[in-house]
Amino acid sequence: MEQDLIYSILYVLLCACIIYPPAEFVSAGFTIPVLFSKYLGSENESFVHFHLKRSSITLMTYSLLPFGYILTTILFGNLEMLELFTNSLYGNIYLTLSLMLPIAALYQVKIWTDNNYQEHPIAKSLSKFCNNDMNWRSVQTNIDIEFRRPEKMYTKTSPLSHIAITENWILKITPLTIHLAHQSDVTVTVKTSETYTLAPETYGEIQYLNIEVKSSRQGVDPFVIRINSENFQNLQNRLTRTINVMPHVKFHKNILERFVDVFKETIKDNPKYESNQAFENCMGCMENRPNIKIQKMCTEPVESSEPCTSCYCRPMWCVDCMAKWFASRQDHNTPSSWLSSKCTCPMCRAKFCLLDVCYLSSVDNED
Secondary structure (H helix, E strand, C coil): CCHHHHHHHHHHHHHHHHHCCCHHHHHHHHHHHHHHHEEEHHCCCCCHHHHHHHHHHHHHHHHHHHHHHHHHHHHCCHHHHHHHHHEEEEEEEEHHHHHHHHHHHHHHHHHHHHHHHHHCCHCCCCCCCCCCCHHHHHHHHHHHHHHHCCCCEEEEECCEEEEEEEEEEEEEECCCCCCEEEEEHEEEEEEEEEEEEHHHCCCCCEEEEEEEECCCCCCCCCEEEEEEHHHHHHHHHHCCCCCECCCCCCCCHHHHHHHHHHHHHHHHCCECCCCCCCCCCCCCCCCCCCEEEEECCCCCCCCCCCCCCCCCCCECHHHHHHHHHHHHHCCCCCCHCCCCEEEECCCCCCCHHHHHHEEEECCCCCC
């Protein structure tokens, strides 16, 4: 009985991995598009036709999973489990459903493929974008051509979906269909955001944005794409429409931006460097006026292994550029140690810590 339970749990996990493939399955090529690649052909050559066939194969595969449990039970010679399917009420119900699902799926696939996929959900979605005497095949050709071009954006948003942004189309590919909208008649809005902490000790965070794509074309349902906030700028660059952001949605800062904020806040408590001179623009950004000076203020003993040293350079850097320089010289695998670490002056290589970075007395640094 214990072995049957373990086998059942393992089979359920296998089914979950087939439906929602983890990274290990994807890297091993154990996914439906890879396993049936010879039948499906090239996605890049014929994008729409590839997904017409892929969705049909996916539906049939999903429908066979319940019957696969019974089939593997027979193959492994588990007679007790086989008797349970044939002699108990619940077993009979499961057996009946597991046989009916593939038959129903096969009938649905037949409907989809009749008349050259005329009744397929993807074909019906394409037909909504037909103008004048066009048919959905004309729209298919247009999408296929644009998808072949290298300037598209094509990214995986979850184990179950991808998004493709071409010159004129926004496409969300799911296991059984494609949601699409033409860029000329859409409104794109960031509705919500979700932030997850990956590693508290390293301040690692990841943020996902839920973006609604709403077409003004009649009969086209809105859909939501979910992307990593790091891909937001790339998405914006690919769209011909401006992305609207709801007021309550806040983009989280990356680790460098957060370190710059902490760096600036920390050195506010350091003594000011007295100077009334006018300096040229910052050597880093060439935009802001220099507002900090490195001078040894810490009380670290000279006998330490890497003591801070005096810097005789005139003020040449703004605080933002100095903070970014400081971060660039640290171990990126241990950001929690950055504030207590040291760096060298970009010009004279004098070693300094945060206690040695002083604002100029002539500059207002309360922002």
